[in-house]
Amino acid sequence: MESSSAASGGSTRREATRQKLYEAAVTLIAEQGFSATTVDEIAERAGVAKGTVYYNFASKSVLFEELLRHGVGLLTASLREAAERTEREGGSKVDALDAMIRAGLVFIDRYPAFTQLYVAELWRTNRTWQSTLMVVRQQAVAVVEDVLRDGVAAGEFSEEIDISLTASALVGMVLVAALDWKSFQAERSLDDVHAALSRLLQGRVSGCR
Amino acid sequence: MESSSAASGGSTRREATRQKLYEAAVTLIAEQGFSATTVDEIAERAGVAKGTVYYNFASKSVLFEELLRHGVGLLTASLREAAERTEREGGSKVDALDAMIRAGLVFIDRYPAFTQLYVAELWRTNRTWQSTLMVVRQQAVAVVEDVLRDGVAAGEFSEEIDISLTASALVGMVLVAALDWKSFQAERSLDDVHAALSRLLQGRVSGCR
Protein backbone atom coordinates (compact mmCIF):
# COMPACT_ATOMS: atom_id res chain seq x y z
CA MET A 1 0.00 0.00 0.00
CA GLU A 2 1.23 3.51 -0.58
CA SER A 3 2.41 5.42 2.44
CA SER A 4 0.07 8.39 1.83
CA SER A 5 1.15 9.91 5.19
CA ALA A 6 -1.96 12.05 5.49
CA ALA A 7 -0.06 15.27 4.67
CA SER A 8 0.13 16.62 8.22
CA GLY A 9 0.17 13.77 10.68
CA GLY A 10 3.41 12.18 9.57
CA SER A 11 2.94 9.10 11.68
CA THR A 12 4.64 6.80 9.22
CA ARG A 13 7.77 4.95 10.18
CA ARG A 14 9.69 7.01 7.66
CA GLU A 15 8.60 10.28 9.22
CA ALA A 16 9.73 9.10 12.62
CA THR A 17 13.17 8.24 11.25
CA ARG A 18 13.51 11.63 9.60
CA GLN A 19 12.60 13.27 12.87
CA LYS A 20 15.30 11.31 14.70
CA LEU A 21 17.80 12.34 12.03
CA TYR A 22 16.83 16.01 12.36
CA GLU A 23 17.33 15.87 16.09
CA ALA A 24 20.69 14.16 15.81
CA ALA A 25 21.91 16.48 13.06
CA VAL A 26 20.82 19.71 14.72
CA THR A 27 22.88 19.24 17.87
CA LEU A 28 25.93 17.88 16.11
CA ILE A 29 25.99 20.64 13.50
CA ALA A 30 25.37 23.31 16.12
CA GLU A 31 28.34 22.05 18.10
CA GLN A 32 30.78 21.37 15.31
CA GLY A 33 29.53 23.05 12.17
CA PHE A 34 28.27 21.46 8.98
CA SER A 35 31.54 20.36 7.43
CA ALA A 36 33.02 19.04 10.63
CA THR A 37 30.01 16.83 11.25
CA THR A 38 30.12 13.46 9.53
CA VAL A 39 27.18 11.50 8.23
CA ASP A 40 28.39 8.54 10.28
CA GLU A 41 28.11 10.60 13.45
CA ILE A 42 24.60 11.72 12.58
CA ALA A 43 23.53 8.16 11.87
CA GLU A 44 25.09 6.86 15.05
CA ARG A 45 23.49 9.54 17.22
CA ALA A 46 20.13 8.84 15.62
CA GLY A 47 20.58 5.13 16.25
CA VAL A 48 20.28 4.31 12.58
CA ALA A 49 22.53 2.90 9.86
CA LYS A 50 24.34 5.23 7.51
CA GLY A 51 22.41 3.88 4.55
CA THR A 52 19.19 5.02 6.17
CA VAL A 53 20.35 8.60 6.03
CA TYR A 54 20.73 8.26 2.28
CA TYR A 55 17.49 6.41 1.98
CA ASN A 56 15.72 9.38 3.54
CA PHE A 57 17.72 12.30 2.18
CA ALA A 58 19.44 12.75 -1.15
CA SER A 59 22.63 14.03 0.45
CA LYS A 60 24.13 15.51 3.56
CA SER A 61 23.34 19.04 2.45
CA VAL A 62 19.78 18.21 1.47
CA LEU A 63 19.27 16.88 4.98
CA PHE A 64 20.61 20.17 6.27
CA GLU A 65 18.43 22.30 4.00
CA GLU A 66 15.28 20.48 5.00
CA LEU A 67 16.29 20.84 8.62
CA LEU A 68 16.58 24.60 8.12
CA ARG A 69 13.18 24.87 6.48
CA HIS A 70 11.63 22.74 9.19
CA GLY A 71 13.07 24.86 12.01
CA VAL A 72 12.37 28.29 10.60
CA GLY A 73 8.85 27.14 9.85
CA LEU A 74 8.34 26.52 13.56
CA LEU A 75 9.83 29.89 14.46
CA THR A 76 7.78 32.03 12.09
CA ALA A 77 4.59 30.24 13.06
CA SER A 78 5.32 30.99 16.67
CA LEU A 79 6.14 34.67 16.04
CA ARG A 80 3.07 35.21 13.92
CA GLU A 81 0.89 33.50 16.49
CA ALA A 82 2.22 35.82 19.20
CA ALA A 83 1.52 38.92 17.11
CA GLU A 84 -1.99 37.76 16.27
CA ARG A 85 -2.84 36.86 19.82
CA THR A 86 -1.87 40.37 20.95
CA GLU A 87 -3.98 41.82 18.15
CA ARG A 88 -6.97 39.73 19.19
CA GLU A 89 -6.60 40.84 22.79
CA GLY A 90 -6.61 44.47 21.76
CA GLY A 91 -2.99 45.17 22.62
CA SER A 92 -0.95 47.96 21.03
CA LYS A 93 1.84 47.42 18.49
CA VAL A 94 4.51 47.75 21.14
CA ASP A 95 2.69 45.01 22.98
CA ALA A 96 2.85 42.93 19.82
CA LEU A 97 6.61 43.49 19.50
CA ASP A 98 7.02 42.63 23.13
CA ALA A 99 5.02 39.44 22.71
CA MET A 100 7.16 38.52 19.73
CA ILE A 101 10.32 39.07 21.74
CA ARG A 102 8.99 36.67 24.29
CA ALA A 103 7.97 34.15 21.64
CA GLY A 104 11.49 34.39 20.21
CA LEU A 105 13.00 33.74 23.62
CA VAL A 106 10.72 30.78 24.24
CA PHE A 107 11.72 29.35 20.88
CA ILE A 108 15.43 29.76 21.55
CA ASP A 109 14.97 28.32 25.01
CA ARG A 110 13.41 25.26 23.46
CA TYR A 111 15.65 24.88 20.42
CA PRO A 112 18.98 26.47 21.31
CA ALA A 113 20.95 24.22 18.98
CA PHE A 114 18.86 25.15 16.00
CA THR A 115 19.24 28.84 16.67
CA GLN A 116 22.97 28.47 17.06
CA LEU A 117 23.30 26.70 13.75
CA TYR A 118 21.07 29.20 12.00
CA VAL A 119 23.13 32.16 13.15
CA ALA A 120 26.35 30.41 12.24
CA GLU A 121 25.26 29.86 8.66
CA LEU A 122 23.13 32.89 7.88
CA TRP A 123 25.74 35.33 6.64
CA ARG A 124 27.97 32.90 4.83
CA THR A 125 28.28 33.16 1.10
CA ASN A 126 29.24 30.52 -1.44
CA ARG A 127 27.33 27.71 0.12
CA THR A 128 24.88 25.50 -1.69
CA TRP A 129 21.99 26.19 0.65
CA GLN A 130 22.52 29.97 0.39
CA SER A 131 19.18 30.55 -1.36
CA THR A 132 17.21 28.42 1.09
CA LEU A 133 18.68 30.48 3.86
CA MET A 134 17.74 33.79 2.28
CA VAL A 135 14.14 32.74 1.76
CA VAL A 136 13.86 31.44 5.26
CA ARG A 137 15.44 34.55 6.79
CA GLN A 138 13.07 36.79 4.87
CA GLN A 139 10.07 34.88 6.22
CA ALA A 140 11.14 35.50 9.78
CA VAL A 141 12.14 39.15 9.41
CA ALA A 142 8.96 39.91 7.45
CA VAL A 143 6.82 39.11 10.47
CA VAL A 144 8.61 41.81 12.47
CA GLU A 145 8.54 44.26 9.57
CA ASP A 146 4.78 43.84 9.22
CA VAL A 147 4.19 44.78 12.83
CA LEU A 148 6.45 47.82 12.50
CA ARG A 149 4.67 48.92 9.34
CA ASP A 150 1.27 48.59 10.97
CA GLY A 151 2.55 50.53 13.96
CA VAL A 152 3.72 53.40 11.77
CA ALA A 153 0.43 53.41 9.86
CA ALA A 154 -1.47 53.54 13.14
CA GLY A 155 0.66 56.49 14.25
CA GLU A 156 2.08 54.53 17.14
CA PHE A 157 5.68 54.55 15.86
CA SER A 158 7.59 57.47 14.42
CA GLU A 159 7.26 57.78 10.67
CA GLU A 160 10.97 58.25 10.42
CA ILE A 161 11.96 54.78 11.46
CA ASP A 162 13.64 52.59 8.88
CA ILE A 163 11.48 49.48 8.84
CA SER A 164 13.97 46.93 7.59
CA LEU A 165 16.97 48.15 9.57
CA THR A 166 14.92 48.41 12.75
CA ALA A 167 13.55 44.91 12.21
CA SER A 168 17.08 43.55 11.75
CA ALA A 169 18.26 45.30 14.86
CA LEU A 170 15.39 43.95 16.95
CA VAL A 171 15.95 40.43 15.71
CA GLY A 172 19.65 40.79 16.49
CA MET A 173 18.96 42.07 19.95
CA VAL A 174 16.86 39.04 20.80
CA LEU A 175 19.10 36.55 19.03
CA VAL A 176 22.37 37.60 20.60
CA ALA A 177 20.99 38.26 24.07
CA ALA A 178 19.33 34.84 24.05
CA LEU A 179 22.38 32.97 22.76
CA ASP A 180 24.60 34.66 25.33
CA TRP A 181 22.05 33.77 27.96
CA LYS A 182 22.01 30.09 26.97
CA SER A 183 25.77 29.86 26.54
CA PHE A 184 27.16 31.94 29.34
CA GLN A 185 24.45 32.63 31.92
CA ALA A 186 22.16 29.65 31.71
CA GLU A 187 21.07 30.18 35.32
CA ARG A 188 19.09 33.35 34.50
CA SER A 189 15.36 32.97 34.00
CA LEU A 190 13.54 33.67 30.78
CA ASP A 191 11.66 36.45 32.55
CA ASP A 192 14.90 38.22 33.45
CA VAL A 193 16.01 38.22 29.85
CA HIS A 194 12.61 39.29 28.64
CA ALA A 195 12.49 42.16 31.12
CA ALA A 196 15.88 43.46 30.02
CA LEU A 197 14.92 43.39 26.35
CA SER A 198 11.52 44.95 27.02
CA ARG A 199 13.19 47.83 28.79
CA LEU A 200 15.49 48.40 25.86
CA LEU A 201 12.63 48.23 23.37
CA GLN A 202 10.67 50.82 25.26
CA GLY A 203 13.59 53.17 25.68
CA ARG A 204 13.49 52.84 29.44
CA VAL A 205 17.26 52.52 29.59
CA SER A 206 18.18 56.03 28.65
CA GLY A 207 16.51 59.27 27.72
CA CYS A 208 12.91 59.00 28.83
CA ARG A 209 11.11 57.09 31.52
CA MET B 1 43.64 42.78 8.04
CA GLU B 2 45.74 45.95 7.96
CA SER B 3 49.30 46.76 7.21
CA SER B 4 50.34 47.18 10.86
CA SER B 5 53.96 47.63 9.87
CA ALA B 6 54.61 50.29 12.44
CA ALA B 7 51.92 49.22 14.92
CA SER B 8 53.60 46.68 17.14
CA GLY B 9 57.15 46.73 15.90
CA GLY B 10 56.67 43.61 13.81
CA SER B 11 57.96 44.82 10.48
CA THR B 12 59.97 41.69 9.74
CA ARG B 13 59.50 39.76 6.55
CA ARG B 14 57.91 37.06 8.59
CA GLU B 15 55.30 39.45 9.90
CA ALA B 16 54.35 40.44 6.37
CA THR B 17 53.82 36.80 5.40
CA ARG B 18 51.68 36.19 8.46
CA GLN B 19 49.61 39.21 7.54
CA LYS B 20 49.03 37.87 4.03
CA LEU B 21 47.99 34.55 5.51
CA TYR B 22 45.54 36.20 7.89
CA GLU B 23 43.96 38.10 5.04
CA ALA B 24 43.64 35.01 2.89
CA ALA B 25 42.30 32.88 5.73
CA VAL B 26 39.76 35.38 6.98
CA THR B 27 37.83 35.66 3.72
CA LEU B 28 37.98 31.98 2.91
CA ILE B 29 36.84 30.90 6.36
CA ALA B 30 34.11 33.53 6.43
CA GLU B 31 32.76 32.22 3.15
CA GLN B 32 33.11 28.51 3.69
CA GLY B 33 33.68 27.88 7.37
CA PHE B 34 36.80 26.56 9.06
CA SER B 35 36.55 22.88 8.19
CA ALA B 36 35.57 23.44 4.59
CA THR B 37 38.59 25.67 4.01
CA THR B 38 41.79 23.82 3.10
CA VAL B 39 45.31 24.85 3.93
CA ASP B 40 46.17 24.58 0.24
CA GLU B 41 43.50 27.18 -0.57
CA ILE B 42 44.77 29.55 2.08
CA ALA B 43 48.33 29.25 0.81
CA GLU B 44 47.28 29.74 -2.78
CA ARG B 45 45.15 32.80 -2.01
CA ALA B 46 48.02 34.29 -0.01
CA GLY B 47 50.41 33.60 -2.89
CA VAL B 48 52.66 31.49 -0.71
CA ALA B 49 53.81 27.87 -0.60
CA LYS B 50 52.05 25.43 1.67
CA GLY B 51 55.26 24.80 3.59
CA THR B 52 55.34 28.49 4.49
CA VAL B 53 52.04 28.18 6.29
CA TYR B 54 53.56 25.51 8.52
CA TYR B 55 56.76 27.45 8.91
CA ASN B 56 54.73 30.34 10.35
CA PHE B 57 51.98 28.55 12.24
CA ALA B 58 52.03 25.28 14.11
CA SER B 59 48.76 24.10 12.58
CA LYS B 60 45.64 25.18 10.78
CA SER B 61 43.77 25.80 14.01
CA VAL B 62 46.60 27.76 15.57
CA LEU B 63 46.52 30.04 12.52
CA PHE B 64 42.82 30.47 13.14
CA GLU B 65 43.18 31.17 16.85
CA GLU B 66 45.79 33.82 16.28
CA LEU B 67 43.60 35.35 13.61
CA LEU B 68 40.77 35.60 16.14
CA ARG B 69 42.94 37.24 18.76
CA HIS B 70 44.33 39.67 16.22
CA GLY B 71 40.89 40.74 14.97
CA VAL B 72 39.16 41.13 18.30
CA GLY B 73 42.16 43.14 19.49
CA LEU B 74 41.50 45.65 16.75
CA LEU B 75 37.80 45.79 17.61
CA THR B 76 38.14 46.36 21.33
CA ALA B 77 40.81 49.00 20.77
CA SER B 78 38.47 50.81 18.46
CA LEU B 79 35.48 50.60 20.82
CA ARG B 80 37.49 51.76 23.80
CA GLU B 81 38.95 54.61 21.79
CA ALA B 82 35.45 55.76 20.83
CA ALA B 83 34.26 55.70 24.44
CA GLU B 84 37.30 57.61 25.65
CA ARG B 85 37.07 60.23 22.93
CA THR B 86 33.46 60.95 23.93
CA GLU B 87 34.53 61.16 27.57
CA ARG B 88 37.28 63.62 26.70
CA GLU B 89 34.88 65.77 24.71
CA GLY B 90 32.53 65.95 27.67
CA GLY B 91 29.76 63.85 26.12
CA SER B 92 27.18 61.94 28.15
CA LYS B 93 27.10 58.16 28.54
CA VAL B 94 24.42 57.80 25.89
CA ASP B 95 26.76 59.72 23.63
CA ALA B 96 29.47 57.23 24.49
CA LEU B 97 27.20 54.28 23.63
CA ASP B 98 26.25 55.99 20.43
CA ALA B 99 29.89 56.57 19.54
CA MET B 100 30.60 52.91 20.22
CA ILE B 101 27.75 51.85 17.97
CA ARG B 102 29.32 53.92 15.22
CA ALA B 103 32.77 52.52 15.92
CA GLY B 104 31.29 49.02 15.72
CA LEU B 105 29.69 49.81 12.38
CA VAL B 106 32.91 51.28 11.02
CA PHE B 107 34.77 48.16 12.08
CA ILE B 108 32.26 45.83 10.46
CA ASP B 109 32.26 47.99 7.35
CA ARG B 110 36.00 47.56 7.12
CA TYR B 111 36.30 43.92 8.15
CA PRO B 112 33.01 42.27 7.25
CA ALA B 113 34.60 38.86 6.72
CA PHE B 114 36.14 38.82 10.17
CA THR B 115 32.84 39.75 11.79
CA GLN B 116 31.04 37.06 9.89
CA LEU B 117 33.48 34.41 10.97
CA TYR B 118 33.44 35.58 14.56
CA VAL B 119 29.66 35.35 14.79
CA ALA B 120 29.67 31.97 13.13
CA GLU B 121 32.02 30.51 15.72
CA LEU B 122 31.11 32.33 18.91
CA TRP B 123 28.36 30.13 20.26
CA ARG B 124 29.74 26.78 19.19
CA THR B 125 30.83 24.32 21.80
CA ASN B 126 33.29 21.46 21.57
CA ARG B 127 35.83 23.27 19.46
CA THR B 128 39.49 23.53 20.29
CA TRP B 129 39.58 27.32 20.22
CA GLN B 130 36.52 27.59 22.49
CA SER B 131 38.48 29.17 25.33
CA THR B 132 40.20 31.71 23.10
CA LEU B 133 36.78 32.78 21.91
CA MET B 134 35.38 33.20 25.39
CA VAL B 135 38.24 35.39 26.47
CA VAL B 136 38.03 37.47 23.38
CA ARG B 137 34.25 37.86 23.61
CA GLN B 138 34.52 38.99 27.21
CA GLN B 139 37.03 41.68 26.27
CA ALA B 140 34.63 43.18 23.76
CA VAL B 141 31.47 42.98 25.86
CA ALA B 142 33.28 44.37 28.90
CA VAL B 143 33.87 47.68 27.15
CA VAL B 144 30.13 48.13 26.71
CA GLU B 145 29.39 46.94 30.24
CA ASP B 146 31.81 49.50 31.65
CA VAL B 147 30.02 52.36 29.97
CA LEU B 148 26.65 51.08 31.18
CA ARG B 149 27.95 50.75 34.73
CA ASP B 150 29.37 54.27 34.68
CA GLY B 151 26.07 55.54 33.30
CA VAL B 152 24.12 53.94 36.12
CA ALA B 153 26.56 55.29 38.71
CA ALA B 154 26.18 58.77 37.23
CA GLY B 155 22.40 58.47 37.45
CA GLU B 156 22.05 58.70 33.72
CA PHE B 157 20.64 55.18 33.26
CA SER B 158 17.96 53.50 35.31
CA GLU B 159 19.34 51.53 38.22
CA GLU B 160 17.13 48.65 37.28
CA ILE B 161 18.87 47.77 34.05
CA ASP B 162 20.64 44.45 33.86
CA ILE B 163 24.16 45.36 32.82
CA SER B 164 25.27 42.16 31.16
CA LEU B 165 22.02 41.36 29.42
CA THR B 166 21.69 44.91 28.13
CA ALA B 167 25.26 44.87 26.88
CA SER B 168 24.64 41.60 25.03
CA ALA B 169 21.50 43.00 23.50
CA LEU B 170 23.24 46.16 22.33
CA VAL B 171 26.10 44.21 20.81
CA GLY B 172 23.59 41.95 19.10
CA MET B 173 21.65 44.87 17.73
CA VAL B 174 24.73 46.31 16.08
CA LEU B 175 26.14 42.99 14.94
CA VAL B 176 23.02 41.70 13.25
CA ALA B 177 21.93 45.00 11.77
CA ALA B 178 25.40 45.49 10.32
CA LEU B 179 25.72 41.99 8.93
CA ASP B 180 22.29 42.24 7.33
CA TRP B 181 23.29 45.59 5.93
CA LYS B 182 26.50 44.22 4.38
CA SER B 183 24.88 41.04 3.10
CA PHE B 184 21.50 42.15 1.90
CA GLN B 185 21.40 45.94 1.56
CA ALA B 186 24.95 46.90 0.75
CA GLU B 187 23.73 50.07 -1.00
CA ARG B 188 22.67 51.74 2.26
CA SER B 189 25.09 54.20 3.82
CA LEU B 190 26.74 53.75 7.18
CA ASP B 191 24.93 56.88 8.35
CA ASP B 192 21.54 55.35 7.58
CA VAL B 193 22.33 52.31 9.64
CA HIS B 194 23.77 54.39 12.44
CA ALA B 195 20.69 56.62 12.51
CA ALA B 196 18.34 53.66 12.77
CA LEU B 197 20.30 52.13 15.64
CA SER B 198 20.65 55.47 17.43
CA ARG B 199 16.90 55.90 17.33
CA LEU B 200 16.37 52.48 18.82
CA LEU B 201 18.96 53.10 21.54
CA GLN B 202 17.28 56.30 22.57
CA GLY B 203 13.80 54.84 22.57
CA ARG B 204 12.67 57.15 19.83
CA VAL B 205 10.87 54.30 18.07
CA SER B 206 8.08 53.77 20.52
CA GLY B 207 6.88 55.14 23.80
CA CYS B 208 8.53 58.52 24.19
CA ARG B 209 9.92 61.15 21.87
Place this chain on the structure above:
DNA sequence: GTTTTTGCACTGACCAGTCAGTTCAAATTC
Protein backbone atom coordinates in the same frame (compact mmCIF):
# COMPACT_ATOMS: atom_id res chain seq x y z
C1' DG C 1 75.85 32.56 6.92
C1' DT C 2 71.34 32.68 8.83
C1' DT C 3 66.52 33.06 8.28
C1' DT C 4 62.83 32.40 5.45
C1' DT C 5 60.56 30.65 1.54
C1' DT C 6 59.79 27.37 -2.20
C1' DG C 7 58.23 23.23 -4.60
C1' DC C 8 56.78 18.93 -4.51
C1' DA C 9 56.32 14.20 -3.49
C1' DC C 10 54.37 11.40 0.02
C1' DT C 11 51.47 9.35 3.81
C1' DG C 12 47.79 7.94 6.54
C1' DA C 13 43.50 9.05 8.29
C1' DC C 14 39.07 10.19 7.25
C1' DC C 15 34.66 10.56 4.90
C1' DA C 16 30.58 11.15 1.40
C1' DG C 17 28.15 8.34 -1.08
C1' DT C 18 27.00 3.41 -3.07
C1' DC C 19 24.95 -1.02 -3.37
C1' DA C 20 23.91 -5.90 -2.75
C1' DG C 21 21.60 -7.94 0.63
C1' DT C 22 18.28 -8.34 4.94
C1' DT C 23 14.05 -7.51 7.63
C1' DC C 24 9.34 -7.53 8.53
C1' DA C 25 4.56 -6.16 8.46
C1' DA C 26 0.87 -6.01 5.58
C1' DA C 27 -1.45 -7.83 1.51
C1' DT C 28 -2.69 -11.73 -1.17
C1' DT C 29 -3.63 -16.42 -2.16
C1' DC C 30 -5.32 -20.97 -1.29
Place this chain on the structure above:
DNA sequence: GAATTTGAACTGACTGGTCAGTGCAAAAAC
Protein backbone atom coordinates in the same frame (compact mmCIF):
# COMPACT_ATOMS: atom_id res chain seq x y z
C1' DG D 1 -5.92 -19.21 9.17
C1' DA D 2 -1.68 -20.92 7.33
C1' DA D 3 1.49 -20.21 3.52
C1' DT D 4 3.34 -17.13 0.33
C1' DT D 5 4.46 -12.77 -1.88
C1' DT D 6 5.54 -7.99 -2.00
C1' DG D 7 8.05 -3.86 -1.31
C1' DA D 8 9.27 -0.04 1.58
C1' DA D 9 12.63 0.60 5.00
C1' DC D 10 16.89 -0.37 6.61
C1' DT D 11 21.79 -2.23 6.96
C1' DG D 12 26.91 -1.92 6.90
C1' DA D 13 31.03 -3.18 4.33
C1' DC D 14 33.27 -1.06 0.68
C1' DT D 15 35.23 2.53 -2.67
C1' DG D 16 37.33 6.50 -4.52
C1' DG D 17 38.65 10.76 -3.38
C1' DT D 18 40.29 14.44 -0.31
C1' DC D 19 43.17 16.73 2.88
C1' DA D 20 46.21 17.91 7.10
C1' DG D 21 50.52 17.54 7.93
C1' DT D 22 55.62 15.92 6.83
C1' DG D 23 60.33 15.94 4.84
C1' DC D 24 63.80 17.89 2.49
C1' DA D 25 66.97 19.89 -0.89
C1' DA D 26 67.59 23.99 -3.19
C1' DA D 27 66.76 28.94 -3.84
C1' DA D 28 66.07 33.59 -2.24
C1' DA D 29 66.20 37.24 0.92
C1' DC D 30 68.39 39.79 4.37
